[in-house]
Each structure stands twice: as C-alpha cells, then as structure tokens.
Amino acid sequence: MSDFLIKIKAQVKERVQHIQIDALPQKNTVDFCRIFQTGSAPVIIAEVKFASPSRGRIYAGTLSHTDIAEDYLENGAAALSILTEPTYFHGQSHYLSEVRSTLPQAPLLLKDFVLSKVQVDQALLLGANAILFIVAFLDKQLLVELYHYALSLGLTPLIEVHNQRELEVALQLNPKMIGINNRNLHTLQVDLNTAKELIQLIPKGTYTICESGIQNKPQLQAMQKLGFHGFLIGASLMSDVNPGKALNNLLSGGNDAC
Numbered sequence: 001m002s003d004f005l006i007k008i009k010a011q012v013k014e015r016v017q018h019i020q021i022d023a024l025p026q027k028n029t030v031d032f033c034r035i036f037q038t039g040s041a042p043v044i045i046a047e048v049k050f051a052s053p054s055r056g057r058i059y060a061g062t063l064s065h066t067d068i069a070e071d072y073l074e075n076g077a078a079a080l081s082i083l084t085e086p087t088y089f090h091g092q093s094h095y096l097s098e099v100r101s102t103l104p105q106a107p108l109l110l111k112d113f114v115l116s117k118v119q120v121d122q123a124l125l126l127g128a129n130a131i132l133f134i135v136a137f138l139d140k141q142l143l144v145e146l147y148h149y150a151l152s153l154g155l156t157p158l159i160e161v162h163n164q165r166e167l168e169v170a171l172q173l174n175p176k177m178i179g180i181n182n183r184n185l186h187t188l189q190v191d192l193n194t195a196k197e198l199i200q201l202i203p204k205g206t207y208t209i210c211e212s213g214i215q216n217k218p219q220l221q222a223m224q225k226l227g228f229h230g231f232l233i234g235a236s237l238m239s240d241v242n243p244g245k246a247l248n249n250l251l252s253g254g255n256d257a258c
Contacts (some may be wrong), residue, residue, distance in 0.1 A: 002185040004053060005113075005137055011087055012113050019114045020156050021121045032107050032130035033176050035078040036229050042220055045109060045209065046077035046247055047234030048099070050090040054188040057090070061241030065095045070245025072237075079107035081232055082205035084126075088203050093126060100127030108230075109158060115136055129213045130156040130177075135166040136185055147173050158209065167198055171206075178202055179209040179232060192219065199226050217253040 001009075031143075033193040036042055048068050050059045063071070069080050082099055083091035096110055110128040114120065115138060123131045133143060133151050142157075150157045159170040160179040169176055180195045202208055209234040210223045220231060233250070240246035 001136065004185060004188070008088070008113050009115065009137065012042055012085075012115055015086075015115045016082050016118055019118050019122055020127060021118060024124060024153075025251075027099075028124060028129055029153070030107065030129045030154075032079065032109065032156035033207055035107050038078070042224055042251070043078045043230035044247065044251070045079045045081050045230055045232040046072035046237060046243070047081040047111065047232060048072075048091075048095065049081075049234040049238050051081045051088065053088045054183075055235065058235055059238045059243075061243075063242070065099055067155070068238075069099045069103060069106070071242070072247055073103065073106060075244040075248040077228070079109060079130075081109040081111045081132075081225075082128075083234075084110060084112045087227060093122065094125040096123075096128060099150040111208055114146065115142065117146065117149050120146060120153060120155065123150075123155060124153045128155060128164065130158055132160055133159050134160045135169050136160075136162055142167055143169070144173065146254065146256060147175070148246070160211065162194065162197065164198065165200065167201055169203070175206065177207045177209060179211045182213040183211075195223060195228070196226060199228060214250075217250060220250065 043231050048065050051057045062116045082096040083089040084093045085091050107131040108128050110123040111132045147157050158177045159175045160181050161167045161170050162181050180198045182190050182192050182194045195210045199208055207229045209230045209232050210228045214231055214233050215236050235245045237243040
C-alpha cells in the first residue's frame with residue numbers, strides 16, 4: 001500500500017467512528033448500470049471534486065456542489081460521482097444528500113475511501129445508487145465482505161483497480177463494473193496506457209470505466225474504440241469555473257476540457 005493510502009486509512013478509521021446510523025431506508029432499487037443501456041454515448045460519470053492530493057484546490061469558481069451537479073446533467077452527463085472525502089478532496093457527506101434532494105432521479109456514485117460497512121450504510125442513507133471500492137485500499141477478505149454487503153443494500157459496487165494484480169482480485173468478484181484508474185498511487189502521475197493495457201484482460205459482460213486522464217475528445221474516442229463503456233471525469237472539468245460548460249466542450253470536440 002502506498003504511503004498516501006496508509007495516511008488516508010488512518011484518517012478514515014477516525015472519521016468512521018463518528019458516523020451514526022440510526023435507521024436505514026429501504027434498499028436502493030435503482031440499477032446504476034442503467035446508464036450504459038440508454039444507447040447514448042459516450043457515457044460520462046461527471047465528478048463533483050473540489051480538490052485532489054496531487055493538485056490541491058482544483059475548483060476556483062463560485063458554483064455550489066448542487067449547481068455543478070445540475071449543470072453536468074444539463075450538458076450531457078449520464079451520472080454523477082460525488083466526492084465525500086473531506087481532507088484531500090474537500091468533500092462532505094452532505095454534498096451527496098443535497099445533490100440527491102435536488103436531483104431525485106440522477107444516478108449517483110458515492111466516491112470515498114470505504115473500509116467499513118457503516119460507510120456503506122451511510123451511502124444508502126445519503127441517496128447513493130453506487131459505491132466505490134478501491135482494491136488497493138482493502139485486503140481481499142474485507143473487499144469481498146463490503147462488496148456483498150453493498151449488493152445486499154441494492155447498491156452497485158464500482159471496483160477500482162490500478163494494475164494487473166488488482167484486476168485479478170477484482171475479477172474474482174465477477175462485478176458488474178470495473179474502473180481502471182490511470183493514476184499511479186505511488187507517484188500520483190497519470191498514464192492512459194494503464195487503461196489501454198488492462199481493458200484487454202477484462203471479459204465481455206463487465207462494464208468498464210476509464211478513470212483519470214481524459215482531457216479531450218480524441219482521447220475519449222480512442223478509449224471508446226478500445227471498448228470502454230464509460231468515463232469517470234472530474235479534475236479536468238472542475239478546473240473550469242463552469243464545469244458543465246467544460247463537459248459540453250469535451251463532448252462537442254471544442255477546447256480541451258481543462
């Protein structure tokens with residue numbers, strides 16, 4: 001595990017101790033994977049992300065998280081990823097619940113460093129339809145437990161991998177969705193070759209998501225040709241004071257997303 005993930009893990013363990021779940025709503029009944037079945041392409045999961053470990057503060061505009069979420073959907077996003085990690089990504093759990101309240105029909109992914117069932121409970125309570133599990137962040141047994149627990153609540157897990165070893169672990173779950181993150185967790189550098197190599201190892205029938213590094217339409221089209229079903233894009237959009245407009249530019253082939 002990278003030094004960054006070790007540091008994050010300690011903080012998450014502390015944060016989890018303060019999560020209180022009094023009662024859970026009925027399980028989620030909305031299949032997040034419906035976004036791949038509409039016939040429209042490319043499928044963009046646009047991310048509300050105000051900062052990152054590699055870049056610090058990303059967003060310099062004045063729009064709120066709910067404003068950004070609405071603009072994303074109006075400009076072609078199929079779904080939304082909401083960062084709830086507070087220290088490095090400047091997220092908050094209430095961002096997700098407020099986006100859900102504002103956009104009751106939107107497919108929502110909770111993106112955080114999840115290592116506890118109580119965080120899965122919280123994801124359901126906040127209104128998520130899907131939840132991210134990072135293979136590099138979890139031992140195999142815990143990954144399996146959290147994966148099946150999420151399914152029991154009706155949540156769709158997105159299993160994130162960074163290399164072939166992690167992909168082999170992910171494939172043992174037979175998940176609906178696998179995300180290939182092009183960012184190296186040790187150097188925090190991005191290399192699209194990671195996605196190009198790993199997608200060849202994923203069997204048909206699994207929805208594949210390309211994460212990190214998409215800056216322009218030619219890159220998007222190249223990854224589509226390789227077989228990616230969807231694209232999780234955050235920093236390159238949030239670098240613009242109007243992330244929705246940046247998404248529109250990306251899809252129309254105008255200026256680079258950033």
